[in-house]
Amino acid sequence: MSDYKMKDIEWAKINKDVLESLESPRKAFWIVLGVCAFLVSLGVAAEIYQYNQGLGVALMNRPHFWQLYISNFVFWIGMSHSGTLLSAILLLTKADWRKPIYRFAEAMTLFSILTAAIFPVIHLGRVWNMYWVLPYPNERTIWPNFRSPLLWDAAAITTYATSSALFLYIGMIPDLAICRDNAKGWRKKLYTALSMGWMGRATEWLAFRKTYVLMACFLVPLAVSVHSIVASDFAMSIMPDWHITSFPPYFVAGALYSGCAAIITLFVLLRYVFRFEAYMTTEIMDKTAKLTFAIAMVWNYLNLSEYASIWYSNDMFEKEVLLEKFFGPYCWVVWGMLLCATVAPFAMAFKKVRHSMWGMFWLSLVLQLGMWLERFQIVSPPLASNHEPWTWAVVWPGLVQLTITLASFGWFTMLFLIFCKVFPSVSMYEVKEMVFHRRKASSRTELEDLDKVKDEMVKLEEKLA
Amino acid sequence: MGLKRMLENWSDFRKQDYYEDEPYMWGMSIDLNKCIGCGACVTACYAENNLPTVGKEHYASGHSMHWMRIERYWEEPEGEADIDIKESEYPERGAHYIPMMCQQCNHAPCEPVCPVAATYHTPDGLNAQVYNRCIGSRYCGNNCPYKVRYFNFFDFNTEIPHPLEMQLNPDLSVRSKGVMEKCTFCVQRIRAAKDAAEDEGHRDHIEDGSFQTACQQSCPTEAIVFGNLRDEASAVKQSWEAHEVELNRFEQDKSEDIRGYRVLEELNVEPCVMYLDRVRDTEA
Amino acid sequence: MRKRIKHFLFATYEDFDKARDAIAELKMLDLKEMVVQNIEIYSPIEHPEVEEILGEFHQPIQRFTFFGAISGAIGAFLLVAAAAQSMFTVQPQGGKPVIPLPMDIVITYEGTILIGVLSTLAAFFIYSGMPRSLKKHYNEKVSEDQIGVEVQVLPKHREKVREVLARCNASEIREVTL
Numbered sequence: 001m002s003d004y005k006m007k008d009i010e011w012a013k014i015n016k017d018v019l020e021s022l023e024s025p026r027k028a029f030w031i032v033l034g035v036c037a038f039l040v041s042l043g044v045a046a047e048i049y050q051y052n053q054g055l056g057v058a059l060m061n062r063p064h065f066w067q068l069y070i071s072n073f074v075f076w077i078g079m080s081h082s083g084t085l086l087s088a089i090l091l092l093t094k095a096d097w098r099k100p101i102y103r104f105a106e107a108m109t110l111f112s113i114l115t116a117a118i119f120p121v122i123h124l125g126r127v128w129n130m131y132w133v134l135p136y137p138n139e140r141t142i143w144p145n146f147r148s149p150l151l152w153d154a155a156a157i158t159t160y161a162t163s164s165a166l167f168l169y170i171g172m173i174p175d176l177a178i179c180r181d182n183a184k185g186w187r188k189k190l191y192t193a194l195s196m197g198w199m200g201r202a203t204e205w206l207a208f209r210k211t212y213v214l215m216a217c218f219l220v221p222l223a224v225s226v227h228s229i230v231a232s233d234f235a236m237s238i239m240p241d242w243h244i245t246s247f248p249p250y251f252v253a254g255a256l257y258s259g260c261a262a263i264i265t266l267f268v269l270l271r272y273v274f275r276f277e278a279y280m281t282t283e284i285m286d287k288t289a290k291l292t293f294a295i296a297m298v299w300n301y302l303n304l305s306e307y308a309s310i311w312y313s314n315d316m317f318e319k320e321v322l323l324e325k326f327f328g329p330y331c332w333v334v335w336g337m338l339l340c341a342t343v344a345p346f347a348m349a350f351k352k353v354r355h356s357m358w359g360m361f362w363l364s365l366v367l368q369l370g371m372w373l374e375r376f377q378i379v380s381p382p383l384a385s386n387h388e389p390w391t392w393a394v395v396w397p398g399l400v401q402l403t404i405t406l407a408s409f410g411w412f413t414m415l416f417l418i419f420c421k422v423f424p425s426v427s428m429y430e431v432k433e434m435v436f437h438r439r440k441a442s443s444r445t446e447l448e449d450l451d452k453v454k455d456e457m458v459k460l461e462e463k464l465a
Numbered sequence: 466m467g468l469k470r471m472l473e474n475w476s477d478f479r480k481q482d483y484y485e486d487e488p489y490m491w492g493m494s495i496d497l498n499k500c501i502g503c504g505a506c507v508t509a510c511y512a513e514n515n516l517p518t519v520g521k522e523h524y525a526s527g528h529s530m531h532w533m534r535i536e537r538y539w540e541e542p543e544g545e546a547d548i549d550i551k552e553s554e555y556p557e558r559g560a561h562y563i564p565m566m567c568q569q570c571n572h573a574p575c576e577p578v579c580p581v582a583a584t585y586h587t588p589d590g591l592n593a594q595v596y597n598r599c600i601g602s603r604y605c606g607n608n609c610p611y612k613v614r615y616f617n618f619f620d621f622n623t624e625i626p627h628p629l630e631m632q633l634n635p636d637l638s639v640r641s642k643g644v645m646e647k648c649t650f651c652v653q654r655i656r657a658a659k660d661a662a663e664d665e666g667h668r669d670h671i672e673d674g675s676f677q678t679a680c681q682q683s684c685p686t687e688a689i690v691f692g693n694l695r696d697e698a699s700a701v702k703q704s705w706e707a708h709e710v711e712l713n714r715f716e717q718d719k720s721e722d723i724r725g726y727r728v729l730e731e732l733n734v735e736p737c738v739m740y741l742d743r744v745r746d747t748e749a
Numbered sequence: 750m751r752k753r754i755k756h757f758l759f760a761t762y763e764d765f766d767k768a769r770d771a772i773a774e775l776k777m778l779d780l781k782e783m784v785v786q787n788i789e790i791y792s793p794i795e796h797p798e799v800e801e802i803l804g805e806f807h808q809p810i811q812r813f814t815f816f817g818a819i820s821g822a823i824g825a826f827l828l829v830a831a832a833a834q835s836m837f838t839v840q841p842q843g844g845k846p847v848i849p850l851p852m853d854i855v856i857t858y859e860g861t862i863l864i865g866v867l868s869t870l871a872a873f874f875i876y877s878g879m880p881r882s883l884k885k886h887y888n889e890k891v892s893e894d895q896i897g898v899e900v901q902v903l904p905k906h907r908e909k910v911r912e913v914l915a916r917c918n919a920s921e922i923r924e925v926t927l
Contacts, residue, residue, distance in 0.1 A: 010894070011793065011893060011894035012893055012894055015892075015893050015894075053619065054617070054618050054619040054620055054642040054643065055601070055616075055618050055642075055643065056523070056526075056528050056618030056619045059526070060618070061526055061527025061528055061618070062527045062528070062529075062606070062612060062615070062616070063527070063612055064527070065603035065604075065606040065607050065616060066603060066604075066607055120602075123602070123603075124600050124601050124602055124643070125599070125600065125601015125602070125603065125616065125617070125642065125643025125644060125645070126599070126600045126601050126642075126643035126644065127643075129600045130600060132581045132598070132600055133580045133581055133600070135828060135832060141835050142582075142598075143582070143832035143833075143835065144580055144581050144582065144832070145577070145579055145580055145581060145582035145840075145842070146829040146832060146833060146852065146853065146856055147577040147578075147833075147842060147843075147845065147849060147852050148577060148578045148579055148580045148604065149578065149604075150578070150580035150602055150604055151580050151856075152852075152855045152856065152859070154580070155855075155856050155859040155860075156855075156859050158859075158863070159859045159860075159862055159863040159866075162863060162866070162867075163862065163863070163866045166866060166867075166870055170870070170873070174793075174892075177892050178793075178892045178893070181889040181892045181893075182889075192883075196879045196880030196881070197879055197880050197881035197882055197883055198879065199791055199883065199884065199887055199891065200791045200792050200793060200891050200892060200897075201789055201790070201791055201878075202789060202790045202791075202792070202796075202799040202800075202803060202806070203789075203806055203808075203876070203877060203878060204877045204878070204879065205792065205795045205796070205799070206795075206797075206799070206800065206806050206808060207806075207808050207810060207872075207873050207876040207877035208795070208873070208877060209795055209797075210808060210810045210811070210873075211810055211869055211870065211872070211873035214810060214811060214814050214869045215866055215869055215870075218862050218865055218866050218869075221862070222859075222862045225855075225858060225859070225862075229855060232855075233604075236578070237574070237578065237604075237607060237608045238574045238608060238610060238732055238734075239607060239608065383607065386610070386612060387610040387611070387612075387729055387732070388565075388610065388611055388612045389538070390534075390536040390537075390538070390565070391612040393527055395527070429793060429794055429795075432793060432794045432894075433794045433795065436794055468827065468831055470834065470835070471830060471831055471834055471835075471848070474834070475848075477847075478833070478834055478839070478846060478847040478848045479846045479847075479848060479850075480846060481844055481845065481846055482841075482844055483839070483841035483846075483847060484841065571844055572843055572844035572845075573842070573843050573844075574843060575843075576842035576843040577842045577843040577845060577849075577852075579842075582840055582842070584842075585840040585841065585842050586840075586841050586842055586843075586844075735844065
């Protein structure tokens with residue numbers, strides 16, 4: 001009965017295991033953290049150079065006004081999608097396998113938004129004036145331009161970052177109380193402040209559950225809207241191959257796809273680093289992989305239908321860009337994407353792959369590479385062959401852009417690892433709930449079994465009589 | 466206060482083409498038959514509008530700042546070519562020249578995408594760029610189908626070699642790094658002409674030809690005509706009418722002998738620059 | 750004002766069923782003799798059944814959500830519509846109306862969600878009584894695997910209630926006076 005696995009873990013052991021993860025991770029933790037800090041410092045150096053010299057050092061130029069910064073922005077926003085959205089959907093559909101994995105998935109959401117939010121900022125020509133996009137009252141009654149999809153982005157990201165941070169925090173309060181009861185020193189002070197006097201009273205639990213579900217109801221449409229709005233940055237323009245009606249759903253599917261892949265990566269990583277083998281089981285990995293596979297197929301469909309609709313529309317400009325994508329200078333990006341994101345996920349059709357932790361780890365990295373390439377091929381090739389043939393040019397991202405890209409991965413991983421070290425990355429109270437309900441359900445089936453045995457005995461007695 | 470104003474003028478604010486009844490709309494007409502591709506207009510633009518000369522390397526890497534450029538397109542000759550195209554560097558008929566600068570679209574795609582409203586439409590139909598407000602998101606540059614917006618990728622204005630800083634035009638500013646800029650139809654000259662007209666007591670009418678844009682002024686073949694499209698008597702309006710080019714049209718009806726067209730007008734961006742097609746002898 | 754002295758009994762149980770039994774017995778006793786002033790349950794996980802035992806809780810959080818969301822929508826729409834025309838001069842752009850409704854809907858949507866979420870959160874803090882400081886008699890076992898039952902009694906009834914609590918296999922009973 002695979003459904004009733006994980007029913008025999010003692011509650012005290014759950015507390016102990018998870019709390020230990022805050023104290024003694026494997027050595028790999030510190031090595032990864034060091035590497036990430038180094039990458040971040042490289043990125044800071046590159047940004048300082050770019051700040052002083054101007055954006056030209058990033059090797060963007062006239063048709064290529066946008067490049068890696070924007071594709072990274074889309075990538076990170078996309079990665080942020082799965083965490084909160086899946087957590088909220090699975091909460092609303094009462095899928096209990098979400099419980100051991102949703103905490104780190106939500107943390108992943110928060111930190112990838114924080115990573116994504118860096119990119120529109122360093123991408124600006126005059127970073128020092130970035131606060132001008134905020135609608136703050138001023139004596140000259142100058143307001144930002146709400147017609148611009150960039151402003152929608154700002155609004156959507158603010159809303160999304162706020163809501164998912166609060167969703168993460170609210171869901172963590174009971175666990176923070178557990179930490180508070182077991183911690184010493186600075187941790188005690190931190191957890192006491194953050195748990196805000198949670199004692200597990202019935203009033204608190206009922207208000208908590210209601211709030212949590214209501215917030216989940218908001219987060220599902222919010223997450224969908226956020227990536228549709230990011231897609232609007234492209235779809236609302238008139239550039240050939242950006243101005244595509246199917247972009248919003250395409251982006252949302254792509255976001256869920258890369259987000260699920262990221263969840264799998266971090267799943268395996270956390271399981272290893274913090275020794276969570278008992279909680280992050282192959283059963284959950286199997287379900288996550290199936291979900292990823294389904295989303296990958298949705299994304300594939302939308303991707304291919306986009307090609308098909310461009311091809312059949314026979315629009316001069318769009319067809320040109322499409323042909324340039326497949327056979328032009330950026331062709332290996334597109335073919336690489338198709339290989340990594342369209343072909344590779346079929347490996348997940350096999351149970352053997354789904355059940356092998358490190359196999360899924362490498363596969364998820366391949367999927368993410370594919371999705372990263374996808375974001376690059378959305379941004380660059382249409383700019384390279386735009387409406388005006390005289391300006392056509394092929395430009396590859398320079399060293400500054402690549403360094404900052406690398407640094408963003410370091411920044412994300414660093415934040416995430418620090419989070420896992422300070423806060424419980426597996427939800428203790430929800431795992432307890434899962435164990436409680438599964439135990440109850442299995443004892444119920446046992447009782448039913450007993451009833452059957454009794455019935456049979458009665459029948460047997462009747463026969464004998 | 467803002468709310469009251471909004472409710473009072475609601476129907477106005479919901480109307481498209483807000484400036485329909487203004488007395489001015491600046492437009493241009495460029496005769497490609499007359500254009501010889503000499504580049505005098507480009508040079509004049511550099512001088513008039515304080516454009517930085519970026520040097521060979523930056524030019525090659527696509528960081529040039531010419532608000533006006535001469536684009537060259539080659540047409541493959543119909544039928545048998547006299548010279549083998551592969552042997553010669555260019556086909557024998559020479560290039561088509563198109564002087565390309567900001568088309569001052571009435572439905573400019575660059576305007577609504579600016580996050581800080583640094584670019585907007587002026588009452589006289591110009592597509593204005595407010596340098597001080599620009600934060601350099603470069604969305605406008607992407608969304609311009611003509612790619613005639615130029616971004617200061619470096620701080621070019623601090624590196625002007627010695628005698629050149631003495632020829633800077635005091636009528637307008639130099640731009641610092643991180644700012645988008647583009648052709649303004651020499652807005653400083655328009656402003657001066659408007660001020661002069663106001664002093665003379667006719668605010669709503671500027672005599673046609675009383676001022677010229679820098680490119681128009683320097684064109685040796687007078688291929689460029691500039692003026693007020695709302696003034697029935699102006700040369701540019703008459704030229705537009707003669708070549709049957711109208712605003713608010715997706716595509717102009719082009720019969721054999723009518724040469725007027727607007728570049729990429731099928732995108733419905735309403736450019737204010739009309740080009741007159743170059744006529745070539747197909748036999749030659 | 751003189752602070753009223755309150756007396757509590759705080760019992761912990763190994764599982765929820767035992768705690769439920771204890772509360773049921775207390776209620777029976779209460780029907781006869783009116784000994785109990787207030788009962789609260791402390792648990793490491795959520796038990797939706799507590800409402801059946803302790804009676805309904807009045808927590809209209811969804812009302813906050815609803816009105817928060819509506820005011821967010823109105824506020825966001827007014828912000829964008831007013832901002833579009835309250836520049837020092839009106840700024841028409843791209844031949845579009847000064848107040849373009851389809852575009853404003855996007856911001857309205859985000860405003861709805863943002864204020865909706867924030868007001869839900871505010872309601873959570875109002876109805877859960879948080880943030881607050883820990884009670885002195887809070888038993889840390891409750892956050893691990895025990896169920897706590899806190900009964901507020903008058904001093905004269907204390908022994909009776911204690912007896913009931915102990916009869917249902919309480920693992921620990923504390924007496925607290927505040």
